[in-house]
Amino acid sequence: MGTLATEDKPLFGSVPPGLFRVFSSGAKHFYADLLTSLAEDPFGQAGEIATRKRVFEAIAEFIDRRGRAEVVSTLQSDGVPLVAGQSYIAVYGRLKETGWLAEYRDRYRRVVDFDPAARLVLHTLLDIQKGRVRSYGGAVLNVLTLLQSVESDPDSKALNVREAAISARGFMNHLRTVAGTMRRVEALIMEQPTAAALVRRFVTDFIEALVVQDYRNLHARESPYRFRGQILETGDKLLDNDEVIGRIAAGWVAGGIAADHGAARQPIIDDLREIVRVFAGIDDHVQDIETTTFRIERRMTNVVRFSDRMATVSTDRILYAMEMLRSSELADHENIEVKARLQLETLPMTAAHLYSLPRRRAEAPESMLALQPPDPALLRYLEAIDAFEDRIAITPERLERYVEAALAGSSQLEASAFPVNNIEDFLLFERLHEAELGPLADRYEIEYGDGRVINQWVERRSFLLRRRETVHG
Known part of the structure; x- marks a missing residue:
């Protein structure tokens, strides 16, 4: 188990191990915004080599924009040791410690850049955020x-x-x-x-x-x-x-x-x-x-359509009545006369004023369904489809007849000599390159050449088709 725990895994082996520690503290939003800012300036400037002083200035400027008091309070709650007036140095050290920043020597000066793996991680996160x-x-x-x-x-x-x-x-x-x-x-x-x-x-x-x-x-x-x-x-x-x-x-x-x-x-x-x-x-x-x-x-359409029913005009009046009852001096057992909205002021005069059950719907009468003869035009259309499918169908027998007719008794034939006069010939000619894989492989063989054969239907690689020699005995 110890060996497995310390062994570098292919997915995480090149990523600094403490890279995400800055995102697991109370200052995670501060560091996320700071890294986004550093990716644009200074590390996003084309042709500019960022010295440590330049990075210090960029971090200090970001802290000033964010509000120095707010940043100091955030960093102190995260347990980062601070020196008065030098909070940017503590932030820089935190990024360097967790593997985000790396220092290099360029002759007499120190230059700073993102760790290569950290840069890939950061730009992937930015792509997720903005993409x-x-x-x-x-x-x-x-x-x-x-x-x-x-x-x-x-x-x-x-x-x-x-x-x-x-x-x-x-x-x-x-x-x-x-x-x-x-x-x-x-x-x-x-x-x-x-x-x-x-x-x-x-x-x-x-x-x-x-x-x-x-x-x-x-x-x-x-x-x-x-x-x-x-x-x-x-x-x-x-x-x-x-x-x-x-x-x-x-x-x-x-x-x-x-x-x-x-x-x-x-x-x-x-x-x-x-x-x-x-x-x-x-x-x-x-x-x-x-x-x-x-x-x-559809859900949003329903909300707009029925929003007036979700909060009716009577809601305010009901709430007002409940407030008045709560503030009144009535005892709990006292009755309150309420004029119901549906109470009739006069007695019903006719049956039209009384509630009646909805009428039952009459059953639909049965009717005979007349069967219509098929449309002659449709029948002719279906027959035309069958005839076309039969015309373009490629079978071993049809392909062999086409080859034999083209060979005319010869033992071999160039691709340019095969007739391609109509759609049937075109489809059969196109299938010839599959002959060696199909049921005709025992009778013919194809040898491909370097040239091209061009006709009014197709352009393709040239080939030579020959009969296979029959071995007797």
């Missing part, structure tokens, strides 16, 4: 742009495959975060006891902090999902082209993220498959977001 509003269109378009750059120039833009996969995974994680955030907002709204609190929670957690910047465009003409088809098509095209994957692998080797072609090919294929898988399966997450949004909006 709730995000553009779907920007994320989708970023993946599409990266894939298209790889498709147009796989040699010099090969590294964009990895960036596209990272963006796709981040996009899917954001979708899951949005769905979870929406459910949490829904739970918070449903827990509110009054209409005013419910409306206030709706405004603060659902309108002012929208998790999707362009949510209203999801079903508009400018929907970001209009690029999804292009992403899937481009990803599949790259996966199907061995030559392009080889060129991307060469780019990875040249870029230093793979040792050789063999080590690069499988990660490239995995990244492309990940992109296709993400954008092929986002419908369920979007549907979850839209369903939760509909429930929240």
Whole structure:
């Protein structure tokens, strides 16, 4: 157990162990705001090396803005030893002690920076704090742009495959975060006891902090999902082209993220498959977001519609009557004559003045349902569908007849010599590259070449189809 307790874990091994101690004390809000300020100034200034004096000044300036007396009181309650007029030094020492800040020597001066692991943690926390509003269109378009750059120039833009996969995974994680955030907002709204609190929670957690910047465009003409088809098509095209994957692998080797072609090919294929898988399966997450949004909006609509019934005008009068009774000198056993609102001032004159039970509804009469003959146009439409499906169906027999007709007794045939005159020929020609995997593998074999075959229907890699030699005996 001792060995396990002291062994560095892969997830936390590089993070300073006391990093989160500043967030577990009474001064946690002070340190959180201070770290956010330091991330912008001085550590957010491009090209500036922050000396220890510069960091001291930044901390002191933050304390002055926060109110020195308030900060000193907060730090004293946290047990931080302070010297009069030098509270910024104690704060600096606390950040250095817990691992947020690190000092280095730059010739004759001391420079300060965030610890590398601490910087990653801080910026991740800031992204969580500020990154709730995000553009779907920007994320989708970023993946599409990266894939298209790889498709147009796989040699010099090969590294964009990895960036596209990272963006796709981040996009899917954001979708899951949005769905979870929406459910949490829904739970918070449903827990509110009054209409005013419910409306206030709706405004603060659902309108002012929208998790999707362009949510209203999801079903508009400018929907970001209009690029999804292009992403899937481009990803599949790259996966199907061995030559392009080889060129991307060469780019990875040249870029230093793979040792050789063999080590690069499988990660490239995995990244492309990940992109296709993400954008092929986002419908369920979007549907979850839209369903939760509909429930929240329906609840708010009901609140607005029935708010006048939740607090009627008679409430004030009832409360006033109860106050008058409490302040009166009546004994507990005394009776009070109350004129009921529904009390009749005169006797009923006719039966119309008396309460009567609601009339029973008459049962609906039975009727015969007339069966209409099927529409002749519909029958012809269904027959046309069956004929079209039969026309485009690819069977081993039909494929073999096409091959034999093209060979015309020859033992082999180039791809450019196969006839592609109509849609039936096109579909059969497209299936030829699968012949070696199908039921025709025992009769034919395919040898792929380096060139391309182009006709009015398709452009694809050239091949040579030949009959297999039959072994007798």
